[in-house]
Amino acid sequence: MxxxxxxxxxxxxxxxxxxxxxxxxxxxxxxxxxxxxxxxxxxxxxxxxxxxxxxPGFVDGLVHYCGGGGEGGFANRTPELLANEAAKAGVTTVVGALGTDSLTRTLSNLLGKCRELQAQGLSAYFYSGSYHIPLKTLTGSLESDLMFIPEILGVGELALSDHRASVLTLNDLVEIGKKTKTYASLAGKKGVIFCHLGDSPEQLSLLRDVIAHSDLTHQHFIPTHCNRNPDLFEDALQYGLEGGYIDFTTSTTQGLLDDGEVLSARAIKLALDAGIDPRLITLSSDANASLPRFDQHGNTVGVEAGRISSLFASVKQAHEQYAVPFDIALSCITQNPASALGLSSKGxxxxxxxxxxxxxxxxxxxxxxxxxxxxxxxxxxxxxx
Structure with a gap:
């Protein structure tokens, strides 16, 4: 036609x-x-x-389309994404991930759901791995996941600086990065490591160490939740000035904002005011993830689910309330994430x-x-x- x-x-x-x-x-x-x-x-x-x-159709680089969560118990597991929820929100490209739970949610689940979403009209991809190491894989190794599964773009959502994360060393992350870069290249992909950032004080220090002490570059890492708290946000602004991608999460709750999370629409404005290259700023919804709140001892005190509709809502808010030019805000959910993920026909x-x-x-x-x-x-x- x-x-x-x-x-x-x-x-x-x-x-x-x-x-x-x-x-x-x-x-x-x-x-x-x-x-x-x-x-x-x-x-x-x-x-x-x-x-x-x-x-352009919107590109969402972090969607828990098989559901997620479970912090606080099985009653807190979040539901799967429906294709019409993404379509209604203008999202035409989704990238799925496992998070904290990689036992009752699996890469086989992700592959099946990915192809369901494709059959219903979306462009769908996903990451190998989860929060933890050793990496969970679909085929038995990260290398073969990247080589043989067209929908796998890299590794994610690999947790750093979080009380739920594995203890990841410099050598661990360098090895993951090198394997991702090499075998993604062999499959004609860019190869990215999509990194979850938590509230721990290490912040972005491990990514800086990897870039300083290896031949890996900023281009292969996308740290997300960079607006999680004021200290992490300030560190992320510096990381952006150093040439790294910074990804802001659009799904939030009033409780998280009260705890200090920087509203994603405002984060765009502040990042631009700080002089960060607009092409390095991306947004993702974290849709269908759990949005837990923790007390000072790491105990879960509340959970809500992320919403894919928050992606474009954040762009509108950045433009209407924070005077970000519409094309600049729009790029954060179109051209920028497509480029960061290596999806040349998208965005x-x-x-x-x-x-x-x-x-x-x-x-x-x-x-x-x-x-x-x-x-x-x-x-x-x-x-x-």
């Missing part, structure tokens, strides 16, 4: 003004200026968006990219229609599409 979306206000995510966008099957085939409509053949479906904003609207698109109301920024690989996966209104 060939479709021409006309009169769109295009954010690619950079602002490009009014354009016409041609989709052929699952790809962006061409982008035309407003005064240069191509000759239309009889098999091209024309859809006039009448000035609606068109933005931007350009010729040859996947036709992952979100139509927004120009006034309210409400999500109206979502396309994934050229197919509508969500509509909130009656249309002629």
């Amino acid at each position: 060939i479709r021409l979306l006309t009169n769109v206000e295009l954010y690619a995510p950079q602002y490009l003004g009014i354009k016409h966008v041609l989709m052929a099957d699952s790809k962006i085939a061409a982008i035309f200026p407003p005064d240069a409509l191509p000759e239309l053949g009889p098999f091209i479906q024309v859809i006039d968006l009448k000035g609606d904003r068109l933005v 931007s609207i350009q010729e040859g990219a996947d036709a992952d698109l979100v139509v927004l109301s120009p006034d309210t920024l409400d999500i109206k229609t979502v396309w994934s690989k050229g197919q509508i996966i969500h509509e909130c209104r009656t249309s002629l599409y």
